[in-house]
Amino acid sequence: MTKLLSDLFGGYSKIERPGLLAKLNIFLFAKAFGIDFSDAVKIKFTSLYDMFTREIARDLSHVEPHNFIHPVDGGLVSYGRVSDGHIFLVKGKEYLLNELVGEEEAGLHKNSYFYNYYLSPKDYHRVHHPVGGSFLKTYLIDGALYPVAGWFVNLCPNVFVKNARTVSVVESLAHGRVVTVMIGALNVGSLEMKKGFFSEPQAEPVAVGEHLGTFGLGSSVVILTSKRLDVEIGKTLFSEVIG
Numbered sequence: 001m002t003k004l005l006s007d008l009f010g011g012y013s014k015i016e017r018p019g020l021l022a023k024l025n026i027f028l029f030a031k032a033f034g035i036d037f038s039d040a041v042k043i044k045f046t047s048l049y050d051m052f053t054r055e056i057a058r059d060l061s062h063v064e065p066h067n068f069i070h071p072v073d074g075g076l077v078s079y080g081r082v083s084d085g086h087i088f089l090v091k092g093k094e095y096l097l098n099e100l101v102g103e104e105e106a107g108l109h110k111n112s113y114f115y116n117y118y119l120s121p122k123d124y125h126r127v128h129h130p131v132g133g134s135f136l137k138t139y140l141i142d143g144a145l146y147p148v149a150g151w152f153v154n155l156c157p158n159v160f161v162k163n164a165r166t167v168s169v170v171e172s173l174a175h176g177r178v179v180t181v182m183i184g185a186l187n188v189g190s191l192e193m194k195k196g197f198f199s200e201p202q203a204e205p206v207a208v209g210e211h212l213g214t215f216g217l218g219s220s221v222v223i224l225t226s227k228r229l230d231v232e233i234g235k236t237l238f239s240e241v242i243g
Helices: 002-013 021-031 048-052 096-102 148-153
Strands: 074-081 086-090 093-096 115-118 126-128 133-141 163-171 176-183 191-194 204-206 211-217 221-224 235-237
Touching: 021 048, 074 086, 086 096, 086 115, 093 096, 096 176, 096 221, 163 191, 163 211, 176 191
Parallel strands: none
Antiparallel strands: 074 115, 074 235, 086 093, 115 221, 126 211, 133 163, 133 204, 163 176, 176 221, 191 211
């Protein structure tokens, strides 16, 4: 049922309406969610999807190739260290790492740190590589599309490992193996990866801050890395250096 609702909303959001009707539709959604377009590359949109997946103008001149950055505009809601194969994405709720990313990848992160971000509908919906390096693979783990807002996460155990998600892996000279998990959610009508899905024989270089993928609406991102990063719970901005 949640997938059907998400597909319906995704289809609705991509309908391109004529002039005034499109403007009214977009205005109402923007007003409801409190969306800020001050840093958007364009402010005239053809559909809700065009608005939600808008590109922003963000200065990356201060970011060095070896830096680690926040991958999203959103909020860091939890972070910590992997403990006995478990991570605490939400206070008081354990998740098995192998259920989140699969057995093979989980086995490489027994002592890693995790960083859990939430993107609300008002946030910028593009996800960026937190590090530069060799882009090894991106794979899909299929699942449901439940909400990932705090109220629902507290009601529904294991929502992060029940939802559809993509797992992307970059090998960085400065930071080692870094994993970015993009977790789908209710009404996220699409979860698009800029370079699609591929495995390790097709590894290619990527730069820190490069566009990784896009949510059709707000959702969650989890980062795995061996490094303890300089972060605090709260608002995050893509391109902010944290390591």
